[in-house]
Amino acid sequence: MTEIRLDTLTKRYGTSTAVDGIDLTIGEGEFFSLLGPSGCGKSTTLRMIAGFVTPSAGRILLGDDDVTALPPEARDIGIVFQNYAIFPHMNVAANIAFGLKMRKVGKAEIDKRVREVLAQVGLEGYENRYSRELSGGEQQRVALARVLVTRPRILLLDEPLSALDKNMREEMKFWIKDLQKSLGITTVYVTHDQDEALTMSDRIGVMERSRLVQVGTPEEIYERPATLFVTGFIGHSNLIDVTARPETEGHCRVHFAGADFSARVRGALDKETPAQLAVRPENVIVDAETLPDGVVAFPAKVVSETYQGPIVRYRIDIQGTTITAERQNQAHRPRLAVGDAVLAGWDPARCETLLR
Amino acid sequence: MRDSNDAIAWPFYVGSALALIVLVVPVLIVILTGLNAGDYMTFPPQGLSLRWIKSFLTSPTFVPAYLFSFGLAAATMAIATVIGTMAAIWIQRRGGRLAKILRGLFILPLVLPGVVIGLALYVFLISTGLPLARTFYGLLVGHVIVTTPLVIATVTAALVDFDRSLEDAARSLGATAWQAFFRITLPLISGGIGAGALFAFIVSFGQFEVSLFLSTPDLQPLPIAIYTSLRYRFEPTAAAAGIFAIALVVTSTVISARLVNFRRLFGGR
Numbered sequence: 001m002t003e004i005r006l007d008t009l010t011k012r013y014g015t016s017t018a019v020d021g022i023d024l025t026i027g028e029g030e031f032f033s034l035l036g037p038s039g040c041g042k043s044t045t046l047r048m049i050a051g052f053v054t055p056s057a058g059r060i061l062l063g064d065d066d067v068t069a070l071p072p073e074a075r076d077i078g079i080v081f082q083n084y085a086i087f088p089h090m091n092v093a094a095n096i097a098f099g100l101k102m103r104k105v106g107k108a109e110i111d112k113r114v115r116e117v118l119a120q121v122g123l124e125g126y127e128n129r130y131s132r133e134l135s136g137g138e139q140q141r142v143a144l145a146r147v148l149v150t151r152p153r154i155l156l157l158d159e160p161l162s163a164l165d166k167n168m169r170e171e172m173k174f175w176i177k178d179l180q181k182s183l184g185i186t187t188v189y190v191t192h193d194q195d196e197a198l199t200m201s202d203r204i205g206v207m208e209r210s211r212l213v214q215v216g217t218p219e220e221i222y223e224r225p226a227t228l229f230v231t232g233f234i235g236h237s238n239l240i241d242v243t244a245r246p247e248t249e250g251h252c253r254v255h256f257a258g259a260d261f262s263a264r265v266r267g268a269l270d271k272e273t274p275a276q277l278a279v280r281p282e283n284v285i286v287d288a289e290t291l292p293d294g295v296v297a298f299p300a301k302v303v304s305e306t307y308q309g310p311i312v313r314y315r316i317d318i319q320g321t322t323i324t325a326e327r328q329n330q331a332h333r334p335r336l337a338v339g340d341a342v343l344a345g346w347d348p349a350r351c352e353t354l355l356r
Numbered sequence: 357m358r359d360s361n362d363a364i365a366w367p368f369y370v371g372s373a374l375a376l377i378v379l380v381v382p383v384l385i386v387i388l389t390g391l392n393a394g395d396y397m398t399f400p401p402q403g404l405s406l407r408w409i410k411s412f413l414t415s416p417t418f419v420p421a422y423l424f425s426f427g428l429a430a431a432t433m434a435i436a437t438v439i440g441t442m443a444a445i446w447i448q449r450r451g452g453r454l455a456k457i458l459r460g461l462f463i464l465p466l467v468l469p470g471v472v473i474g475l476a477l478y479v480f481l482i483s484t485g486l487p488l489a490r491t492f493y494g495l496l497v498g499h500v501i502v503t504t505p506l507v508i509a510t511v512t513a514a515l516v517d518f519d520r521s522l523e524d525a526a527r528s529l530g531a532t533a534w535q536a537f538f539r540i541t542l543p544l545i546s547g548g549i550g551a552g553a554l555f556a557f558i559v560s561f562g563q564f565e566v567s568l569f570l571s572t573p574d575l576q577p578l579p580i581a582i583y584t585s586l587r588y589r590f591e592p593t594a595a596a597a598g599i600f601a602i603a604l605v606v607t608s609t610v611i612s613a614r615l616v617n618f619r620r621l622f623g624g625r
Contacts (some may be wrong), residue, residue, distance in 0.1 A: 087526075102530030
């Protein structure tokens, strides 16, 4: 159990900056995801922690140890790569034994620990197989077993699910998460997939163009995105043009389509200003007759309907602004028809005002 | 099951068959000429005998030339393999413009006519007065220059397939840079190194143009000895020597094919 601290960690390549002054503390036993589009610097950050990339500035601390200047082999870190990097000229047992051999562990002890870890990842009897004889999921388990057997201080996972097909990905998501929890090992998980980050993480750090733009629990990131970028990157949001006026700390008065209501905002605003209101499609409530209390309601019209199985997606027109709404496809809720006059609205407590 | 699309391939079969004939027929002619019973190199042979084989095996010029070529090829192979492997790895890891330029320079001996390289090296050694001219080491340098690009080419091909994250994984598991290289990288590119070594050996063994400029009467590789012999006497001993040369090349190829998976190198996978 080791805490990870990144202190103004920076990587520059010539004139371009790949990672720009990241300050971050990842707690003991925490599952932390670095989430962002490709080229945002998340992989470079991971490779700096692993020791494959030398930082241009800043420090990396594992617990109380400053490992910034240490080579990868001296850091005692386990890393699983996107393509698993199973040594193709060694069988599964030799792959797993590799780290122990480098640590000069005795033969009997190696055999014992290899057997134990294979049982732990559910691959008993796979000792003599080669990587070409393993499925993607099995290679993934071998890669994890290979690092876990050395009992590393922290675990780094670099997009470990992206090479798997959809069903296997779903299965491995929960398997990895369960394994991580049972071991209590501090884990940094790099991904561009918001679903993975939301389901697996204790906390998520969203990166955009070399910077860490928001750190929070999955719920905080999803419910209260800090910037327009985070709003767009995590899930879908309706971005509605509104006017915002100062109100209390953390809230502003939002004016839209003749209605006035209070909504959350980050940062202070001192005068009336154009802004965007982010409303998740699942938070847009549409009904033919009445909306619950506390919901700002607008007369609206159904423009189109898309049937998606468990949910039905509607495009709704509110006085010239078209927004998307999602409704559970449930038997007791009759479907709406295109052209219907309806009421549409949202609970202001579930919206975020984003200033430009 | 063959489907009808295979019909399109018949021109390719014909082309391959022609290529095979062009490649194999001269070799067969050399072998048959070497087994000729007559006094001169003629084809078709006037009966078969081991007369010229015996003449080769007792020849005071061909046997030493054969052994000399063998030793020269072995030494060339050893040096070219080490230099070529190191150069290929460095060029690939370095990347960028300098690597591109160096890659071009290293391939140069492959595309330059051998006569030009031989002449250039000869003039260089004579005019600089280096003590290498007309010595075994001068000849060795010439052979290493022509064969190293082959090793660089095959090792580079192997490195393209090599996944650097394997090395990273090894490092992270506690291996030093050297341990990762010797335990992971080297075994995985050994196919390319082996193929390069074999090519270096074969090319050095058959090297003519560079040897022509750098060899001396007492340091005669086999191709030069055959050439010299044919200039004065049109005797089938030279063809018999050719049989032994072919045998050596075939044997070394078969042996290395057992040690090295050529299919991997040439894309069979």
